[in-house]
Amino acid sequence: MSMLGEFKTFAMRGNVVDLAVGVIIGAAFGRIVDSLVKDVIMPPISMLFGGLDFANYYLPLNGQGMDLPLAEAQKAGAVLAYGNFLTILLNFIILAFIIFLMVRMVNRLRGPVEAPTAAEAEEILLLRDIRDSLRK
Secondary structure, three states: OOHHHHHHHHHOOHHHHHHHHHHHHHHHHHHHHHHHHHHHHHHHHHHHOOOOOHHHOOEEOOOOOOOOOHHHHHHHOOEEOHHHHHHHHHHHHHHHHHHHHHHHHHHHHHOOOOOOOHHHHHHHHHHHHHHHHHHO
């Protein structure tokens, strides 16, 4: 089989297509959560703290003044942009929580996983004994 044929077989497997769809939806969902944090959650939090923009919180490492916006301070030298990190961390926590809720909901829809009954467990043990006997 040629390399192109192998690639076609690989790319058309169900798992690869499902993964591609998941990545695309995940990227779009990530943008939604980013907008939720940046445009809905952070403004009220900022207002509670006196109208400060957390994304512009930084510590200058090259002697820049603290009065510069983050972008200008970064042009002047290295900065420790901890406010931007906190915003991205909040994005991650919200996204992880939403994914947790989604997985929890799917698990509830699937129903409880039934453990094998005593009779089924005994049948499995007998079948294993038969298999082991046949191997000998």
